[in-house]
Each structure stands twice: as structure tokens, then as C-alpha cells.
Amino acid sequence: MIDLLATRYAYVLMFVLLGVGLYMMIANENLVKKLIGVNLFQTAIFLFFVSVAYVEGGSSPVVPADSNPGELLVASPLPHVIVLTAIVVGIALTAVGLALIVRIYSEYGTLREDTLREVRSDE
Template sequence: MIELLATRYAYVTFILLISIGLYMVIASPNLVKKVIGVNLFQTGIFLFFVAAAYVEGGTTPVVPDDPAGPALAVVSPLPHVIVLTAIVVGIALTAVGLALIIRIYTEYGTLREDVLREVRTND
């Protein structure tokens, strides 16, 4: 079991990032901490995609000079492209979320979810 954990440390890190991010989203009443938790969750997913796409001894998917040469393991660039796109989308969503949090703070003076619910029910 320890040998498996030592060789698959990217997957252990993936599970830790997802667990910590999910815990932050569920347990924290602070909106900024929730956004940080979502970002940790996203980072765990990105790590999973990149770790799953890793091919031991893989080469770039370029047409070789000699097509009759030895067959080599080829790394697919698709997961990396998807992760890059998801990073850009995640940054944009984080910026929008933080802008909304700033607006909520200027309107209500708090970032705690329970206080916001109480204020909204009184309005």
C-alpha cells in the first residue's frame, strides 16, 4: 500500500486537494474562503487530468520521419489543452465571483453566509 502511494503521489495529492476544497466550500461561512475552496477543487481536477494523461516513455504526437520505424507510445495533447482552457475559465469565474463578493460586502457589510441570510430575510 505504501509503495502504491509513493508511486502514485499525484493521485494522492489530487484526492487531498479535492477533499480540502470541498470541505472549505461546505464548512466555511465566509464567501472568500468558499471561492478559495472552489479554486482548490479545480486545481485537484486539473492535476487529475494531467496525471491521467501521463504516459511512461511517451513521445510527442508528431509524424515521424520514418513511418515504418518502431511504434512508440504517444502522449495525447487533448487533456493538456482541456486543462489550459479550464484554467482560463476558472480564472474568469474567480474574478467574477470576487467582484460579486466585493459588491455584497459594500452592500451588506459582511461576508458571512449566515449573517447574509439573516439580513436578507429581514429586508
């Protein structure tokens, strides 16, 4: 266990973050906070990718313009690209989610899910 914490702490942290995000999403009644939970959940995954790409002693995977850069020890570039893309997607989703929340608020006047349930069941 200790060994795991010492050597694989990045993964452990990532799963802790994942859990926090998931819990927030499920347990929190506030819609905005739910969305924040989703974001946290996603961020954990991004961190996971970045830590996967880590190479012992490597630098960031930015290749210099030099035509012959020589021996370079860089982190794997692919996960970084993936994370960049995923971040963009995540932002788009958050934007749509927030837009929906704005609409819900303007219609029902509440952001809390339990109140929302009450309001809807009254109809």
C-alpha cells in the same frame, strides 16, 4: 494501501486536494474563502488531467518546428489542451464570483455567510 500510495500518489494527492477544496467550500463561512475552495477543487481536477497525460519518460508535448522531428516520446497533448481551456474558464468564473462578492459586500457590509443570513432574515 502502501502500494497505492507508492504508485498512484498523484491520484491520491489529487483527491486529497479535492477534499480540501470541497471542505473549504462547505464549512467556511467566509465567501471569499469559499471561492478559494472552489478554485482549489478545480485545480485538483486540472492536476488530475495532467497526471493522466503523463507518459513514462516522455517530454512535454511541444512539437518542434522541425518538419521531421523523428521519434518523439511526449506526454499526451490532449489533456494539456483541455486543462488550458479549463483554466481559462475557471478564471472567468472566479472573476464573476469575485464581482458578485464585491457587490454583496457593498450591499451588506459583510463577507461572512452567517452574518449575511442574519441580515437577510431581519429584513
